[in-house]
Amino acid sequence: MAGSGKAINAESAVEFDRRNTDWYVDKAIQAIVFVGGISTIIFVIGIFVFITREGLTFVFDTLDVKEFLTSEYWDPSDEDAPEYGILALIAGTASVTGLAMVVAIPFSLGAAVFIGEFATGKTREFLKVLVELLAAIPSVVWGFIGLSIMNPLIIEWFNVPVGLNVLNAGIILGLMAAPIMTSIAEDALKAVPDRYREAAEAMGATRWQVIYKVVLPAAKNGLLGAVLLGVGRAFGETMAVLMATGHSINIPTSVFDSVRALTATIAAELGETAVGSDHYGALFTIGIFLFLITFIINLLADLVVRGVRKG
Amino acid sequence: MVSAATAVMGANEIEVASPKIVVRDVTIRYAGTPALSGVSLDVREHEVFGIIGPANAGKTSFLKALNRMDMFTDGMKVEGSIEFDGRPIDRLRNVYALRSRIGVVFPLPVGLPLTIYENVALAPRLGGMRNKAELDDIVERCLTRAALWDEVKDRLNSLGSLLSGGQQQRLTIARALSQQPDVLILDEFSIAVDPVTTMRIEDVLKELKHELTIILVTNLVQQAQRLADRTAFFLEGECVEVGKTSDLFDGRVQDSRTRDYIEGKFG
Ligand SMILES: Nc1ncnc2c1ncn2[C@@H]1O[C@H](COP(=O)(O)OP(=O)(O)OP(=O)(O)O)[C@@H](O)[C@H]1O
Ligand SMILES: [Mg+2]
Numbered sequence: 001m002a003g004s005g006k007a008i009n010a011e012s013a014v015e016f017d018r019r020n021t022d023w024y025v026d027k028a029i030q031a032i033v034f035v036g037g038i039s040t041i042i043f044v045i046g047i048f049v050f051i052t053r054e055g056l057t058f059v060f061d062t063l064d065v066k067e068f069l070t071s072e073y074w075d076p077s078d079e080d081a082p083e084y085g086i087l088a089l090i091a092g093t094a095s096v097t098g099l100a101m102v103v104a105i106p107f108s109l110g111a112a113v114f115i116g117e118f119a120t121g122k123t124r125e126f127l128k129v130l131v132e133l134l135a136a137i138p139s140v141v142w143g144f145i146g147l148s149i150m151n152p153l154i155i156e157w158f159n160v161p162v163g164l165n166v167l168n169a170g171i172i173l174g175l176m177a178a179p180i181m182t183s184i185a186e187d188a189l190k191a192v193p194d195r196y197r198e199a200a201e202a203m204g205a206t207r208w209q210v211i212y213k214v215v216l217p218a219a220k221n222g223l224l225g226a227v228l229l230g231v232g233r234a235f236g237e238t239m240a241v242l243m244a245t246g247h248s249i250n251i252p253t254s255v256f257d258s259v260r261a262l263t264a265t266i267a268a269e270l271g272e273t274a275v276g277s278d279h280y281g282a283l284f285t286i287g288i289f290l291f292l293i294t295f296i297i298n299l300l301a302d303l304v305v306r307g308v309r310k311g
Numbered sequence: 312m313v314s315a316a317t318a319v320m321g322a323n324e325i326e327v328a329s330p331k332i333v334v335r336d337v338t339i340r341y342a343g344t345p346a347l348s349g350v351s352l353d354v355r356e357h358e359v360f361g362i363i364g365p366a367n368a369g370k371t372s373f374l375k376a377l378n379r380m381d382m383f384t385d386g387m388k389v390e391g392s393i394e395f396d397g398r399p400i401d402r403l404r405n406v407y408a409l410r411s412r413i414g415v416v417f418p419l420p421v422g423l424p425l426t427i428y429e430n431v432a433l434a435p436r437l438g439g440m441r442n443k444a445e446l447d448d449i450v451e452r453c454l455t456r457a458a459l460w461d462e463v464k465d466r467l468n469s470l471g472s473l474l475s476g477g478q479q480q481r482l483t484i485a486r487a488l489s490q491q492p493d494v495l496i497l498d499e500f501s502i503a504v505d506p507v508t509t510m511r512i513e514d515v516l517k518e519l520k521h522e523l524t525i526i527l528v529t530n531l532v533q534q535a536q537r538l539a540d541r542t543a544f545f546l547e548g549e550c551v552e553v554g555k556t557s558d559l560f561d562g563r564v565q566d567s568r569t570r571d572y573i574e575g576k577f578g
Contacts, residue, residue, distance in 0.1 A: 199421040199483075202378060203434050203490050204411025213433060218424040 051287045058281020059288075068285065074249055074265070076279040084282045086289070091251045092166075092259030096241055099170025099255065100234040104178040105227060111178070112185035112226075117211055128186075135179035139239040146172040146244030160256045164246035167255040172244045173234045181230040188222020188305075189215060225305030232297040236290070238263040262286050331356045331494060331524045332377065337391035339372045339381075346372045350391075350550040352543055354494075359516065359525040361539025361556060363532055363572070368545035370528045371418075374496050377526070378413040379406050396493075411438065414487025418499040420479035422471035423486075427454075427463050430471040430482055434490040449489055456519070457485035458511045477508035484512065494524045501531065513538060532573050536560050544569045 059065070063084065071085025115127045146168050154163030192215050200210045216223070238261075246258025247268065266283050273280040332354040339347040347369030354360045362370050372387075374380075379400060381387040393400050395409060403409055411434065423430050431450045440446060450467070454460040459481040463474070471482050480500060487495055497516075501509040516525060516538055529535050535542050536556060543553040544566075552565045564570045 195417065195419070195421050196423055198380070198383075199415075199417065199423060199486075200433070201383065202380060202410060202413075202415040202417075203437070203486070204407045204409075205433075205437050206407050209437055213437070214423055214425070 048291060051284055051291060055281055055284030055288050058278060059285055062278050062281065063285065072249075072251055074260075076269070076273075076282050082278060084278075086262065086286060088249045088251050089260055089262045089265055089286070092245060092249075093235060093241075093261040093263070095166045095252050095255075095259060096169045096173055096245060096261060097231060097234045099166055100173035100177055101227070101231060103171055103174025104181055104230050104234070107174070108178040108181035108226065108230065109185055109223065111182045112189055112223075113211060115182070116186045116189035117207070117215065131179045131182050131186075134175075135183065137176075139176065139237060140243075142172050142176050143240040143243030146240060150244065154256075158256065162246055162256075162258060164244055165256050165258045166245070166252050168246075169241050169244040169259075169261075170255070172240050173237055176237065176240060177230040177233045180233060181226045184226035184229060185219075185223050188219040188226060191222060192218045221304050221306075225301045228297055228301035228304060232294055232301065235297065236263060236294055238267045242267055262290055266290075329356050330354065331396065332526075333392075333394040333397075335392045335394075337373075337376060337389060337393060339369065339376055340388045340390070341372075341384075342386040345548055347545070347548045347550075352550060352553045354524060354526060355541075356524055357520060357522075358540040359520050359527055359538050361535035361542035362526065362528045362545055363530070363535050363542060364545035364551075365530070365572070367547060369548045370545050371498055373545070374415070374498055374526070374528060377494075377496065378410045378415065379403075382406070411490055412493045414490050414492035414495045416480070416483050416487055416495070416497040416500045418502045420476055420483050420503060422474055422479040422482050424470060424472045426468045427471045427474070427482065428467040431485050431489045434486065453485040453488040454482075456488055456515060457481045458515050459485055477504045480504050480508070481512065481515075484515065488519075492523060494526065495519065496526045496528075498528045499530055500527075501529070501534065509534075532575075544572060546572070 068084055068086060069090075070087055071083065072088040072091075073083035073085045074089060075083040111127075111131065115124055115131070119127055147164070150168045150171065151163035154160065154165070154168055158167075196214050196218060197210050200214045205213065241261040242264035245261055245264065247260050247264060248258040249260050250257050252259050266286055269279070270283050273283065330353040334353070335351050337347070337350045338345055350373065362373070364370055375384065375387070376389045376393060377395075377400075381389050389401070395412075400406075400409055423433070425433065428450055431453050432446045435446060435449050440449075451460060451464075454463060459478060462478060463482075471479065474482060480503065484500075495516075500512065504512070513534070516527070519525065525538075527535065527538055539556045541553060542556045542559055544551045544559070546568060552559075552569055554564070558564070559569060560573060562570055564573075
């Protein structure tokens, strides 16, 4: 017995040190995946560095940060006294994004609850495909809808001179953000185990009570994440807001005021500025600002979805 | 109601108790294939009615039919008649009212992702109760009766789904009790619970049968022997027989398969 035990030990001692093909394949795949992952991070950092470098000289040399953030006058092309205040642009973006969420949250959560909790079989599959189709509509098409359908409708219904305003862009952005929010919210609902629903149903809860008392609380992180991603989507949208807001600098006092968004400003003006000019720098500074805000929103969404909460 | 109950509970007078649930010729199908065929039996008020039988016997399907859970199971169809307190349950206008009178404990504990307090307060809240003091009272009473109060009284606001498996199963029982049900259904409740907790829950059940009717599905025949007044033996979609537990376990069976199963000579 002792002899055979020793033999086995000697054998495994050799085997434990032998690196076979599987081992090398595994290491190689690990390395490839690592490089892939790292390069994504490097690209993101690279983009940030590029934007920052383009904007930073301007930030340090010319810009009065306080004025930048608190002045409502944006007139960088005035040769004698250019103005670099983005307050009105922030107000434009914020008002449109805010209204978009007012439109999108009820729509998307309602749709998600219907698809996830009530619809069955074919209806459900059909609705899911429809939502994905809606999410795939290019933003310029939405802008076109804002321009050529919503604009005359708003003028007619509300009897206002222009229909390209916060209301128009807010609705368009809301409709744009709703599909992706629906999709994520539905995933969040689907992640709630059926045994929770069954347990609640077994105790006599109605369908709506089950959803309201058990499913929504259980899914609330995912739902909040869906909303935040929707905010990020609306906030970063460019083409549709350029077309539907009216693109005029304004701190809005009603939904019928035209506004201009941060993103649309960059898109509209960057092509006509000289590289390295103050105007160019100012636009990049807006870029940095957008980047930071988007980053924060996405980070929040991510943390919320992953459920950072007390145990 | 309580006085009638205690009168009935005397000793072995269970026979005279009125039927709570009357099942006649019930067949349950999934997508046409029968999982349980032609079951007829009565469950009497204030008894512990045991159901034993191996896997695939149709026990869980039978329980589902009792509180109309077939409504959300795709393809599940129940034929025959089931009466609860004399009312055919397939013709109720408000099926939620039926379910709220039947507490269900599932094989794997389901601590809802709410606080411990909210888990137990949920059913009364669904019933429209708003009074905080009353809710506090119900929560404490149900947790105490489920032998869980001492372990959780200082952490009522932590998540119920984070309790240990055995604790969650007692939480599930507390939640079922908070419905103030007439009937408590337990489906293999001890499957994920240690022997000590199992014994504690069994003691709880012995107390509870003074107040309500218990249907106990179990794959531990000794558990049926310890708890059930009468026991049904299900086998491969058939109810082989129903009898007094003491008769079945003393070998006074009508069908030799029952004896074989109880004595563990199956397979
Ligand atoms: N949702 C369902 N869809 C289709 N068939 C089902 C479903 N639930 C149960 N069945 C079938 O019904 C039969 C009986 O199952 P059931 O769960 O009632 O058995 P059981 O006696 O509870 O078994 P166990 O002791 O393993 O829990 C099985 O053949 C099972 O495949
Ligand atoms: Mg079962």
